[in-house]
């Protein structure tokens with residue numbers, strides 16, 4: 001894997017896509033100390049000060065992925081496992097479907113994933129690839145984040161009280177992500193992974209809101225299917241959602257706890 005590290009980039013995903021044109025069919029890793037135009041899901045800005053793990057993996061795909069909706073979930077799961085290895089099992093880690101990682105009893109966002117695709121036509125038909133961007137809030141004070149994000153986000157430093165070696169965390173994440181993208185789960189979650197992910201899903205059996213396109217659907221978070229789709233009980237009907245965002249519904253105030261950053265392009 002070719003690795004590119006820069007002190008400052010607009011966005012590691014954008015730079016990775018530029019590099020993918022130069023190195024078609026190759027796996028690439030792009031990391032930056034800070035991003036000036038970091039991108040979140042749904043076109044949101046992703047604040048990326050020094051001290052975070054900001055990186056993008058370009059992963060060539062030889063055959064089409066049958067269930068693309070499984071990829072963001074697999075990456076989120078890989079990131080959760082890597083973070084757990086680094087901070088230990090005493091801290092609760094959950095997945096906010098499809099791929100945010102939430103930390104602690106307050107379930108504050110500590111990591112997000114932005115998956116995109118490089119289509120074969122993008123570089124003369126030489127082969128397509130996945131562009132997997134990961135952002136983890138690690139060694140900075142969340143006071144550096146804008147007001148609207150600060151209350152719903154945390155960093156590993158705030159939660160654990162100790163600084164973490166960024167390169168070790170990125171290496172672990174890359175190992176887990178590559179194993180997931182190359183492994184048996186990529187065409188549908190195996191029973192073991194499905195079970196593990198389900199037990200780490202935030203707000204299971206609780207009232208949630210799913211934003212799907214322009215729609216906001218309220219229901220009870222029921223389960224996941226092997227394609228990584230979420231099952232929500234809406235009234236008496238079990239409905240499946242492919243992409244979107246889940247947030248917890250605070251019934252008492254009838255306000256949704258809107259996601260911090262967040263819908264992947266996959």
Ligand code: BTN
Nearest residue numbers: 011039040041112133135261262
């Ligand atoms: C989200 O939760 O909205 C996804 C955030 C993804 C942020 C990462 S940081 C590294 C990579 N480069 C970007 O511009 N975005 C992703």
